[in-house]
Structure formats: structure tokens, C-alpha cells
Amino acid sequence: MGKIPFTPENLPLNSERINQLFFINELIEANTKVAQYQVLLQNTKLPSHLLLNPVMLNEAVQSTKIEGTQVTLDEVLEVEALSRKNNKDIQEVLNYYHALRDGMDKLTSLPISTRLFKAMHVTLMSNEVRGSNRTPGEYRKIQNFIGPEGCSLETATYIPPQPQLVDDFMNNLEIYINSPQDDLNELIRIAVVHAQFETIHPFLDGNGRIGRILIPLYLYSKGVIDYPNFFLSETLEKDKHKYYRFLNDTRYKGDWNQWIKFFLEAMIMQADKHIRLINNVNDLYEHDLNLAQSLINSSGVKKLIDAMYQKPIFMAQAIANLAELPEATCRRYLSILETNRVIFSDGKQRSKTYYYYNLLDKLR
CATH class of the missing domain: 1.10.3290.10 (Fido-like domain)
Incomplete structure (x- = not known):
């Protein structure tokens, strides 16, 4: 053969x-x-x-x-x-x-x-x-x-x-x-x-x-x-x-x-895996968006959460651009989300990288 x-x-x-x-x-x-x-x-x-x-x-x-x-x-x-x-x-x-x-x-x-x-x-x-x-x-x-x-x-x-x-x-x-x-x-x-x-x-x-x-x-x-x-x-x-x-x-x-x-x-x-993913991500999106809006009283927070779904690992400047938010505003929001364990970072002073593990865990 x-x-x-x-x-x-x-x-x-x-x-x-x-x-x-x-x-x-x-x-x-x-x-x-x-x-x-x-x-x-x-x-x-x-x-x-x-x-x-x-x-x-x-x-x-x-x-x-x-x-x-x-x-x-x-x-x-x-x-x-x-x-x-x-x-x-x-x-x-x-x-x-x-x-x-x-x-x-x-x-x-x-x-x-x-x-x-x-x-x-x-x-x-x-x-x-x-x-x-x-x-x-x-x-x-x-x-x-x-x-x-x-x-x-x-x-x-x-x-x-x-x-x-x-x-x-x-x-x-x-x-x-x-x-x-x-x-x-x-x-x-x-x-x-x-x-x-x-x-x-x-x-x-x-x-x-x-x-x-x-x-x-x-x-x-x-x-x-x-x-x-x-x-x-x-x-x-x-x-x-x-x-x-x-x-x-x-x-x-x-x-x-x-x-x-x-x-x-x-x-x-x-198809079963895709269906489970969409159902799980739907629940996560609703939960984390509600949590973020309770922590940050601004319509801009939804733009930030939406951007994090496109780029679940990111730096502040890039996610600010994607979310169409002023960088200083975005950094303030990210700090609040990190304090409340919605996202995590590598802790660096410069070029800090953020991880949206709630989503990453479902995608992997």
C-alpha cells in the first residue's frame, strides 16, 4: 500500500x-x-x-x-x-x-x-x-x-x-x-x-x-x-x-x-461543546456585567466588558482603544475590577498585563 x-x-x-x-x-x-x-x-x-x-x-x-x-x-x-x-x-x-x-x-x-x-x-x-x-x-x-x-x-x-x-x-x-x-x-x-x-x-x-x-x-x-x-x-x-x-x-x-x-x-x-460554551458565556456575561455596573456607575463599563470578551488578555492602552474609552478612565475602571477580583494582573508597574480568567477558563 x-x-x-x-x-x-x-x-x-x-x-x-x-x-x-x-x-x-x-x-x-x-x-x-x-x-x-x-x-x-x-x-x-x-x-x-x-x-x-x-x-x-x-x-x-x-x-x-x-x-x-x-x-x-x-x-x-x-x-x-x-x-x-x-x-x-x-x-x-x-x-x-x-x-x-x-x-x-x-x-x-x-x-x-x-x-x-x-x-x-x-x-x-x-x-x-x-x-x-x-x-x-x-x-x-x-x-x-x-x-x-x-x-x-x-x-x-x-x-x-x-x-x-x-x-x-x-x-x-x-x-x-x-x-x-x-x-x-x-x-x-x-x-x-x-x-x-x-x-x-x-x-x-x-x-x-x-x-x-x-x-x-x-x-x-x-x-x-x-x-x-x-x-x-x-x-x-x-x-x-x-x-x-x-x-x-x-x-x-x-x-x-x-x-x-x-x-x-x-x-x-x-456542536455540543459550542452550545455549552455559549450558554456558559451568556451566564458569565450577564453576571460580570451586572457586577461591574454595580461597582462602576458609568455607561462606559459595558464597553469595557464587551472589549474584554474580544481580548481576554490585554494591556490597558489597547483595551481602552478597543472600548473607545479615555485611557485614564479605563485604568481607573480596571483597578476597580482587579480589586474586586473580576480580573487579575501580573502586578508589573509598567506594561501591566490583565487576565480575564472567568472567560479564559471557559474558552480553554
Whole structure:
């Protein structure tokens, strides 16, 4: 197995490949849970855009963790807050975050397409991270292979299609994404699309991360979710060896049913986690906003609390700018909140960093 490059089927798959009865219960539950999550977001007390920044950063942490980085959400937020020196692993996480944001922004004017993939890939490989010398923004012109660190072509677990076939397969994938000629549910389609992207492996590096960014972008572009904020990397990272095995089984065993079932189960688990997070954060937001307003008699305190949800690790000047408050006023508010243990700081006299642990504990 795996000694010669794999040649995938074009999409749509032959209807005999997929037996929907095999995963019908998971499909119904996944659609129900994703819909519940959307309704919850539409009716949240906390303006849903406030949470997007830290939740997207957490997705970036989890997705790059699958590729071997050892970074925490706190460390990334500290670099964002300018209270920690950057390093290559953290930069990889930040690149993923910016590629995700770039993809979201470009969806307003571009379909999901080669142009979009290549633009996100340039961002993902910028700032001299691993792979930055491996033709960012270009599909590969040489053979690549996948396997344990240090493996060779002979010991690889998977060898993607020959490089001269990449453009044709990506063109087929792009057509399928935008004009699918089957009657599958969108959650099944994104399971197929993600697997096909990883099977083609069009770039020399960063394929897993671009493929995982593709999941929320696809669901958003099809109107399944109202905002591209449904991320699967955390659940996939927990079961990454199963993730890789079932992907490989679609190639060498043609077992699409097991892969789709696994993907839907991951969506259910992630939807449950997202729903718990929104419920918990709603309660926290209401509690801490009421507490802050009881301590500080000013309409500006809500602006400060809202800003802390976007940047739960911060310095005074940055949070004052984000909250659109005078810096001196903001520092006074922060002092009151710290005295009352709503936030905590590192205690430095200069360049003090504040931590909103109540929120961080729920995000991690």
C-alpha cells in the first residue's frame, strides 16, 4: 500500500459509494445540533461577534496542534497583547488565524475556489514559519507523501496524486463545491469535500490546515451557518489518529460510510461543546456585567466588558482603544475590577498585563 501515487475518483462520488442508512442517526442529530447552535447564537445576550476573536484563536491553536505545535491559547493571547515574545509555533497559530479571517473576508467577493485557497495559503505560510520556503500560494509541482516523521516514499502511509494531475482534480473539486450534481445533505458534502481536499493534497505544506479552514467556510457559503464560526479542529485533534486512519480508508478501501459517520460524530461533539460554551458565556456575561455596573456607575463599563470578551488578555492602552474609552478612565475602571477580583494582573508597574480568567477558563 502507498508505494505509488494515489488517483482519487472525481466528484460527485458514485451513488453506490454512500449508504446513508449507515449514518442516518448521526446525520439527523448533527443537523439538529448545528441548527440549535445557530438559534442560540441569534438569541444570545452577548453580542455574538464579541466571542469570535478568542474562539477563532482557539480554533487556530487546536488546528496547528494536529500538525505538532505545542502552544496554549493563553500564550497566543499574550503575544497579541504584546506581553510575550513571539516564536515560530505561536506565529504558525497566528498565521492560521489570519488565513481564516482572510478566507471569511474574501468570501464576500470570491467563491470557494483555487484563488481563495491560494490566497489563504500565502497567509498561512508567511512570516518565515515552517514551510514558508515551500512555494506559498502555489499548487505543488513535485510529488509529496504523508507518514510518520522521517518516513520515506517507500514507508509513507499515503502518497497523493501525481503533481501534473493536481490542477485537474482541484478544478473538479471546485466545480463540485459550487455546483454539486448530487442530492446529498450539505453535512455529508462537506465531509466528502474535506476528505477530497486532503486526498489531493495540492500544496507542499499546510494542506491539513487549509482543509480544516474549508469546513466553516463551506458551511457558511451554503447557508448552513450564519457566520463561518463552526470549527471542528478541537474534536479532530482529540481523535487525530482515527481521523487520519478513516481518511486513508476512503482512499485504499473506498470506505466513505465510516469516514462520513466519524465526521458527523465530530460535528455533534463540537456542536455540543459550542452550545455549552455559549450558554456558559451568556451566564458569565450577564453576571460580570451586572457586577461591574454595580461597582462602576458609568455607561462606559459595558464597553469595557464587551472589549474584554474580544481580548481576554490585554494591556490597558489597547483595551481602552478597543472600548473607545479615555485611557485614564479605563485604568481607573480596571483597578476597580482587579480589586474586586473580576480580573487579575501580573502586578508589573509598567506594561501591566490583565487576565480575564472567568472567560479564559471557559474558552480553554
